[in-house]
Amino acid sequence: MYRVLFVCLGNICRSPMAEAVFRNRAEKAGLAGSIEIDSCGTGDWHMGKPPHEGTRRILDGQGISYEGMLARRIRAEDGERFDLLVAMDESNVAAIREALGSDTKAEVVRFLSFVPGARLTDVPDPYYTGDFEETYELISEASDRLLAHLLEAGKIKTAAI
Template identity: 45%
Template sequence: MKPVRILFVCLGNICRSPLAEGVMRDIVHKAGHGHAVSIDSAGIGAWHVGAPPDQRSISVAKAHGIDITGLRGRQISAADFAAFDLILGMDMSNVRDLSALAPAAMAGKVHLFMRYATGHAGDVPDPYYETADVFEALYQMLEAGCLSLLARLEERAS
């Protein structure tokens, strides 16, 4: 597999994007591609810089054997547009914000996660104001998207 650097982005980098990072790391590792795929996450805003993921994201990840407790929130930076091959926004609002921040030469790196991964447009809904049970549905959506994303990367490499 050709090396690829992926950045998952949501609004605050405590719910969706760190969970996507953990899920993708797990899938890539289990598929034996850990050496070829670099994964990180960031947020549009700076509200949660340095904070651990939301406890509900940590809990659902743990229930599926994934540890994201060591992740810390960070805000996307200008350097990220050069450092990553794919910058995947969790919803269209994230994609609009990322597109506005991206240097013109790097705007092609920004995509809506589900559209890029599965070919079907759709937001990964923000669960921040929801109850803990919504995070299981979030996990399932991210897992399906990440599995599809890995399959797409594998196809591209062959």
């Protein structure tokens, strides 16, 4: 089982959207049993809260479930439990490294690094921009690219038929 953790600031906008979209893509590809997907934030302001109403609206419109998702903060054990920590922006990368230290086994990457030629390097935070649609479009493309990358790299495998 390959484990992916999406990380943003408060775990109510970007990272739960990424978790839901990526889980949806993995399920549609028949990979639900090959990959574990979760999300968290680097801050604790929204702990225990569901995704932001803007994130829920976008996901509802796409028919993507976010059932059971509640915000949580990154924990030291996440660096050992997960194989890949996917940060929404550079400040999240720095916060992950500060929280987990340098000896974590998990690889830490920015989400848009999977999109060659992307016009942005960071996924903008719709909590501040208000543009949940832009965030969804970026996350959607990056999710497709990340899934393809993991399959090509042999990190996850399709089920034998």
